[in-house]
Amino acid sequence: MSAFLAKRLLIGLVTLIVASIVVFAVLEIVPGDPALLMLGMNATPEALEALRSQMGLDQSIPVRYFNWIGGMLMGDFGRSWTYSSPVLDLIIERGIVSLPLAILSLFLSTAIAIPVGIFAASRRGTIADSASMGAAQIGVAIPNFWFALLLVYLFAVWLRVLPAGGFPGWGAGIWPALKALIMPSLALALPQAAILARVTRSAMLEVLGEDYIRTARAKGMSRRTVLWRHALRNAMIPVLTILGLQFAFLLAGTIIIENVFYLPGLGRLVFQAITQRDLIVVEGVVMLLVASVVVVNLVVDILYAAVDPRLRVKA
Amino acid sequence: MSAHQAAPSRSFGLLLHAFGNRSFLIGSAITVLIALVALVSFFWTPYDITHLVVANKMKPPSWAHPFGTDHFGRDILSMIMIGSRNSIAVALVAVGIGMGIGIPIGCWAAARGGWVDETLMRMNDIVFAFPALLSAVMITAIFGPGAINAIIAIGIFNVPVFARVARAGAMSIWPREYVLAARASGKGRAQITIEHILPNIAAILLIQGTIQFALGILAESGLSYVGLGAQPPMPSWGRMLFDSQTRMMIAPYQALFPGFAIVVTVLGLNLLGDGLRDLLDPKLRRER
């Protein structure tokens, strides 16, 4: 097991190194001079030169790469050029919006999808099954930003029960902050819930077809007991895998939704930073997102291995 | 069960199943309809959308303009018709890129095994670790926004998907007796892959293809919505949603119709994918 773990960790590390080189190289060739953007159309050449050396842009590319990597290893992600504050602070400031948003939508999608999936599986072939799976089909097909727009006009403009967007900050209290996250997380959760409901249903059906379930039924256990006690637990393995993958996806998926609701999250940060050519921020956030995907994959791999020893040998 | 044993009776059976499969019927009907709309738009649209008549702007749906007009006075029905070309083209080429690169990688990994497999799959993981939207944002930052760059971004995302599916499929075929027999008769890995493996994994690849196609249309609309996809004056559904969202209050029709176009198209493709899976994948057919 430890050899397996070591190997997985090594692979994760290599992924991160390659990703850092790719990200850095890609952003090197992005056109646009950040100094010029900050000073604008009437900037004098001397002023530009002064600002460039302030930003460290006059150093060579490899020097800047290793400074960056070295800094990140020490927990220093550098200083944002446009915000002139530490990148790590920005990431934390934005992370406390994006992370709760992702968690909330994950929670919502699970809360919607799993009961629906189980319900559909337990009533296979009935109208209820077709209706819920039909709804899931439509849910998968709806673009989340369009759904978000419909929500805004329904709840913020017509009913005026929820704010149209923005984020008051956690300092404003838990409820106002949560209120601002309800619609965005709902918009993010819907398509995920639709996918998850379908996965849950088919996982349940697969488990229900297994021999031990039939045996349990034959032994006289009630349908309900079999469903909840035996089937659900075993069906959860594929469901949890999908959930793990969706979490990383949700973190990145917030780029669009945060734009619709003008939430100051990581997605908006990276999007803004790119248009403002604040490359050091882009690099930091992208690395963070890639790292989170790597970590989630690692956890999923380890969980798999724990469940199924055969996989350990194969890996 | 494999393509080798395919006989007329099997095709006939499939056809019968196809007519009895609701998902497949509805899905293919929608897909054909959208394809037809896209084709027709090459020869005819109700109005010429390249010539702006701003005086006609913001007209609600009427007989002259069934879906209304936009803020430039363009006919929304014509825009949606032409926009379908963009959605289809981007998603289709992106699937093509994913299949063209991903399938050979997956097959090669399965055929060689060992360190080749390991290396290829780890490279796959690296690509997969970049959320698609993020790589799209970075690609468009370098090359500027545009349909081509949307294709590349979505295509890159598709590569590891197809590589994984192809590898998993191929791995399950390699231990089969007829493959072992072919190996024993001295056929090379490449030849076996072409003759035996590919025909047998074609079905799952086709199913995955329709799913990725649908995802591609959603992804394209998302990219266009944030301004990174197709650029004006080329109409695109996501872009139309972006353009019209401020006016949702006074002209909801401008945002509703392109949204419906996306939902219907994606729904059609997903249903088609489900239907295909029911028809082509016997294991799943049993479970449903």
Place this chain on the structure above:
Amino acid sequence: MTLVKSVLAATAFALVTSTSAFAQRADLVLGVVLEPPHLDPTAGAAAAIDEILYANVFEGLTRIGQSGEVLPALAERWDISDDGKVYTFYLRQNAKFHDGSAFDADDAKFSLDRARADDSTNAQKALFAAIDTVEVVDPYILKVTLKRPQGSFLYNMGWGDAVMVAPESAATNAEKPVGTGPFKFENWARGSSITIVKNADYWGEPVALEKAEFRVIPDAAAAVPALLSGDVHAFPMAPVGEVLEQFKADPRFEVVVGVTEGETILSMNNGKEPFNDIKVRQAIAHAINRDEVIAGNGMGGLGTPIGSHFSPANAAYEDLTGTYPYDPEKAKALLAEAGYPDGFSATLKLPPPPYAREGGQVIASQLRQIGINLEIIPVEWADWLSTVFKEKDYDLTIISHTEPNDIDIYSRPDYYISYQNPDFNAVIEELDVTADEAKRNELYRKAQEILAKDTPVGFLFELPKIGVWDANLEGMWHNMPVQANDLTKVKWKQ
């Protein structure tokens, strides 16, 4: 559809009447489109910085009023020597920085010297180019000597880039601005909002508001619901496009269309074929239907047509929109004369604002009618500044030049438009040394006429300032002579 609308309207009204009336409010939430990159107006070109801090937190020696006039600010009054070279500023004696330190001539000298220093990162360094020496005569008297007389000097000192800063806090203003204004900086929630609060120790007339929050709402789509739901009380530059009609019809809101100093133009690369040929430029000018461009400019069809590079709000403005009237046939003939009977292809680079991205599509459609096929290339600001503005790698672009009184840009050597006309340059040189108002206006008119005739660019329209705010709010600026949201006179109606 009408049914939906009436239901909608009914719902809206029901909701208005149900919300309780607020008494004696003193807080304000303002929507702004762009978040400032930092909060130091002396170290960045971003208009977003001035839109929050100018006149509210920072003040200069002079300031620009709502109609573009020069008003005294930290300088109570001033004398100008007869040769127009020496300015003596008499400073206010009771002005204090927000950190408690007093403002005096040493601070003023520091601020001006810092802005014009070799290592200065001031984005408008040219404003200070005429300054020769700055002397402290007395703690409250500052003498500025110019190298040459400069008619616009007092105006220049009113720019956001020329505000007064304290030596102790100059380096940290980017994150924690310390000025002398009626509001103090309180908090910046990055990506979200900036809050300023009333400065109890202000030297002048105290402000009515206790607190103002500038909320960053970059998406036009989000601006509309934010206003409608009451989350935001005012949007001084409301990116609401066609929805403006909805706001006009709604008694909850006041819609004010004012003027800015933004001449929106179709810039042509005069240094490149075929745009170096005046016939081609004239053809393009004739092919542009300004009314249609304005109707489709993404700003609710508002904007005043212009025929030269000058604001219609200015006293020296001359209407030259008739110089090259819309006439596609004549345009085609001119193109043929220039040697392009079948037209040609070119690129049109469009920066992010709607006037460019939307208006550009109308322009492209109009030029197509005379055979000029434009490929639209959307670019981000960073890209626009590097490739278009600096490297001059472009054919056509649309841009609003929002700096006030900036007709002189056409005389700048190496400017991105690459327009060269010695006669025009002579007029600008004369302007620079003329202080007499009537004479200046005369010269401005001459400059406008030369530009209109040469049409180095396609003159489109003056950017409107579309303000939407709560009908109970008063004292908001209607016009935007400088990029600012001066809140000093804003209050809620009782």
